[in-house]
């Protein structure tokens with residue numbers, strides 16, 4: 001598929017977008033607040049629409065669709081600021097397990113939820129420090145994982161060891177696995193994991209290059225999904241802000257009449273378009289099995305900058321109302337902080353890209369000599 | 370000069386702020402005095418928590434104010450006859466820089482910096498006698514009832530009414546964003562007493578006890594999930610006539626006098642200095658595996674840039690406060706300070722959050738409890754930083770938004786009116 005073809009959604013992809021938009025539009029801000037970090041009902045509705053299996057093979061009950069459909073779905077999720085771990089479970093874990101031919105039926109039908117741990121950016125932070133040592137009763141896992149997107153409903157963990165050398169699939173009930181729950185800045189559920197004692201031998205589902213390739217598939221899909229989620233979040237934050245400026249008056253006219261604020265709105269729109277472009281690019285670049293890092297680092301950097309600038313300016317444009325928990329805008333602002341942290345923030349993404357650029361320059365220097 | 374130690378982490382502090390440019394031996398001795406006093410006055414645990422970005426509690430503030438007042442230091446800028454210290458401008462700068470540097474509870478501005486000066490400048494003898502002692506002793510907490518739901522930037526459009534009923538005014542209306550109203554003893558407020566051709570006319574200022582019948586306070590939870598803001602409702606509240614400040618209908622003038630003080634008071638350069646130090650501290654905590662920020666050119670450049678911005682702000686503040694001949698005018702000075710300082714405070718908080726990396730994703734009590742330490746930092750270092758980042762978005766909103774400050778500045782330089 002060329003990029004131009006990618007820009008025109010197929011009928012199937014278009015149907016996902018329409019269904020996702022319609023479904024998400026029916027979820028109110030109050031619904032999201034009420035549900036805390038996880039609404040079982042919403043998770044089942046997503047299952048009924050086949051979305052947890054969007055990326056999975058049809059023989060595992062999946063839809064067998066690709067990153068472009070995923071991107072549209074994640075934009076709708078961002079717009080509704082849903083706290084469920086869709087990207088963690090249904091994108092990263094399903095994507096990784098599918099790449100290994102593992103059974104994902106329970107994840108796809110919504111009866112199970114998985115959490116990736118130690119995958120590194122951009123889905124759960126830095127590289128894993130977990131090491132696995134083979135012993136008589138299975139592998140001993142060392143160290144802790146500080147941030148893992150999981151809550152009390154998470155049924156299994158996909159744990160990557162240092163350097164992506166091994167991938168363990170651990171049920172929640174695994175002896176020696178301790179899970180400490182805490183909350184994210186945007187209200188979703190996070191946990192800290194620690195391991196003590198051997199895990200069963202059959203928990204190790206991949207090693208070496210196979211493990212690394214599967215993890216890379218998961219994180220590649222994550223960039224695309226997170227970029228889309230952030231784009232949907234930015235889009236909604238922009239809409240809320242423009243609506244507020246039209247509605248609120250000071251000095252006898254709508255705030256929207258003040259030129260300096262109109263210019264700030266123009267800048268929001270520029271940021272939004274940059275995000276949309278990067279979300280498109282991210283999805284396109286994730287469409288085959290290659291490693292699109294050279295593009296994805298730029299996607300992360302640009303989307304994080306847009307997230308930062310739109311989030312902050314949207315609050316500013318709301319004045320005091322922007323500082324309240326009551327207004328939705330603050331919740332979108334915090335979701336954007338969460339998404340930036342997951343993507344390594346602009347600084348981290350630029351650092352990654354700069355490392356590659358430095359290597360390019362060095363290589364060119366060698367060629368020139 | 371004795372070695373300055375960073376109270377939080379035991380490392381020698383390299384904090385050389387603008388104050389160092391000004392110090393002679395006398396001021397150095399004065400600073401040692403102030404520092405020793407502040408560290409003795411506030412428990413280290415409290416200072417550490419404040420340093421990490423949490424607001425001081427009411428009782429922490431009250432304890433500190435009691436000690437300050439025993440020393441006679443609550444309101445250094447007031448004229449001596451009203452209880453000020455008689456310090457020079459430079460001593461006052463040293464003092465306020467030490468407050469921030471030692472992370473003691475902030476002196477609430479509402480009494481000392483806002484209504485106090487209005488009362489000793491425009492109030493009756495009875496008002497001075499009734500209210501100033503409680504401000505100086507730290508016994509009375511005040512709040513500021515200016516903003517209303519329909520009147521934020523356009524404050525002069527306010528609609529709360531105070532009707533003259535002979536022996537009292539009858540107050541009806543609503544205020545919003547009233548910081549600390551939930552624990553304040555008294556409020557100063559603006560209300561409309563008369564119809565006037567200009568909306569600024571007909572506004573009067575009142576002082577009132579918060580336990581007067583007819584006042585209801587409702588909390589507003591902010592985006593950092595904390596409670597400092599409130600709505601305050603007035604329903605047939607009887608304000609005694611001696612609660613009127615100065616002349617009836619002159620409230621707007623007093624408010625402008627007061628807001629000028631507010632805008633100068635919120636530069637927070639001392640806290641910014643601490644934030645630069647905290648950023649350096651964070652940089653060596655190695656929160657992002659494989660990244661050594663002390664060798665990261667991009668990080669160092671960001672740090673160097675904000676430090677240069679801060680230095681310029683510090684010098685601007687000195688130029689304004691020393692009332693030198695070439696300082697910005699009384700009209701532009703406060704706006705210049707407020708814009709520059711909002712920018713710097715927000716950039717610093719943002720850099721700190723960016724440096725937290727992945728840990729910027731977690732927040733709240735559960736998060737703090739889930740970790741003993743993060744790297745070699747206490748986990749509330751991280752949580753407090755997020756707190757400060759979130760609430761710090763309001764620095765460019767309260768006390769006149771950035772947009773309003775820019776309007777004031779542009780007005781000072783341009784002949785044409787929009």
Ligand SMILES: Cc1cc2nc3c(=O)[nH]c(=O)nc-3n(C[C@H](O)[C@H](O)[C@H](O)COP(=O)(O)OP(=O)(O)OC[C@H]3O[C@@H](n4cnc5c(N)ncnc54)[C@H](O)[C@@H]3O)c2cc1C
Pocket residue numbers: 248250251255258260261316317318319320321323512513514515516518520521522523545546547548549598763766767768769770771772773776
């Ligand atoms: C944390 C916090 C504490 C506060 N504490 C107090 C307190 O103790 N007592 C009190 O009385 N008030 C307090 N305030 C209120 C504060 O003064 C107001 O929030 C502020 O004046 C802005 O008013 P607003 O919130 O109504 O925003 P609005 O005036 O509605 O402004 C919304 C947006 O429009 C912009 N805007 C408005 N007019 C113009 C214009 N003419 N040109 C260009 N842009 C414009 C603003 O800059 C802002 O971006 C507090 C506010 C906050 C956030």
